[in-house]
Amino acid sequence: MKNEELFKREQEKWISKISLKNNFELADIHMVAGIDIAYWTEGKVDYGVCCIVVIDYITKQIIEEVEYWGKIDVPYISGYLAFRELPLIMEATKKLQCKPDLYMFDGNGYLHYRNMGIATHASFYLNKPTIGVAKSYLKIKDTDFQMPKNEMGDFTYIEVDGDVYGAVLITRKDVKPIFISCGNWIDLETSIKITLHFVEKNSRLPITTRYADLATHASRRKYTQ
Numbered sequence: 609m610k611n612e613e614l615f616k617r618e619q620e621k622w623i624s625k626i627s628l629k630n631n632f633e634l635a636d637i638h639m640v641a642g643i644d645i646a647y648w649t650e651g652k653v654d655y656g657v658c659c660i661v662v663i664d665y666i667t668k669q670i671i672e673e674v675e676y677w678g679k680i681d682v683p684y685i686s687g688y689l690a691f692r693e694l695p696l697i698m699e700a701t702k703k704l705q706c707k708p709d710l711y712m713f714d715g716n717g718y719l720h721y722r723n724m725g726i727a728t729h730a731s732f733y734l735n736k737p738t739i740g741v742a743k744s745y746l747k748i749k750d751t752d753f754q755m756p757k758n759e760m761g762d763f764t765y766i767e768v769d770g771d772v773y774g775a776v777l778i779t780r781k782d783v784k785p786i787f788i789s790c791g792n793w794i795d796l797e798t799s800i801k802i803t804l805h806f807v808e809k810n811s812r813l814p815i816t817t818r819y820a821d822l823a824t825h826a827s828r829r830k831y832t833q
Contacts, residue, residue, distance in 0.1 A: 615688040619724040622732050626723060631793040632709070632737060637665050640802070641708035642816030643700075643730075645693050646824035647680065648832050654680040657831065658696035659823035662708050663816055668806065670819065675827050676700035687721050690729035697730055708736065710802070711791070714817040716740040719766060719774035719789035721748055727791030738791025739799045740774070741817045745787055748773065756785065761804055763788075765796075775800060779807045779814075786812060 641662045648655055657677035664671055676699040682692040693715075716725030717740030727740035745753060748768050753776045756762040763777040766787070774789030777800055790799050806814030813821070 611683060612685050612688065615685065615691050616722075618691075619688075619722055619729065622729070623723060625732070626718065626728060627793050628718065628790045628795055629793070630737070630795055630798055634798065634801075637709045637802070639663070639671060639706055639708045639710075640665055640806070640816055641704075641711045642714070642814070642818070642820035643697060643711055644714035644817060644820035644824045645696055646828040648828055650832075655831070656680050656693070656696050657824055657827040658693070658700040659820050659827055660697075660700050660704065661816065661819040661823060662704065662706055663806070663819070665709075665805070668808075668815060672704060672706050673819075673823060674700055674703040675823065676703060677827065677831055689715075690724065690726045693726055694730055694733065697726075698733060701734065710737045710739070710794075712739045712741055712803070712806075712814065712816040713791065714741060714743070714821055716742050716746055716774070716787070717789040717791035719746060719748070719787060723773070725789065725791075727789065731792035737793040739794060739802060740787075740789040740791055741803060741814060742787040742789075743813070745776075753787075758782065760807075763800060772796065777803065779804065779812045780809075783812045 662672040713727040717727030727738040731738040754764045763775045
């Protein structure tokens with residue numbers, strides 16, 4: 609319980625500093641980074657690799673790709689995954705030559721038990737606006753979501769105790785939805801708009817986190833051969 613108590617206190621000090629408002633103009637977003645992490649175990653030791661793919665907002669071309677892998681020293685505790693992921697993320701960002709204007713995470717942001725998913729938690733260390741893009745639903749306080757219409761761009765809000773935590777978004781017709789939440793310094797409507805901007809025909813995911821996800825799988829194969 610000691611780690612859990614420390615982690616909870618650490619997150620609680622940031623909660624009041626979360627801002628679900630844009631601190632930027634969309635026209636000033638030029639480079640957007642997608643971040644994902646993959647894990648594996650060798651013997652009794654856990655390892656992880658963080659991949660970051662930076663994409664030009666206008667051309668949607670890849671500008672830069674980096675990765676960082678290493679031993680995982682933080683135990684897994686449900687609801688506190690950010691503490692396990694953040695060290696890898698920060699080491700990977702040190703390798704970047706460019707400076708992304710915004711980060712998109714394969715995971716949640718405000719849509720979290722304490723509104724502190726990885727996209728929100730990491731924002732305080734990256735000092736940039738962030739968005740959470742999750743492939744599955746994190747159920748909070750037994751709150752179910754309402755499925756949007758089967759039309760690209762349609763969404764429904766996820767409300768918990770009257771507070772909007774995120775949105776269920778249809779990015780392509782006849783495919784499963786994804787779950788969008790603000791990380792920090794961005795509003796939900798802009799988060800949805802940017803996510804849809806990066807969705808292409810061959811996936812329900814935005815290319816930012818999709819390319820990062822593909823990169824982590826490739827890296828894990830490389831390091832576990």
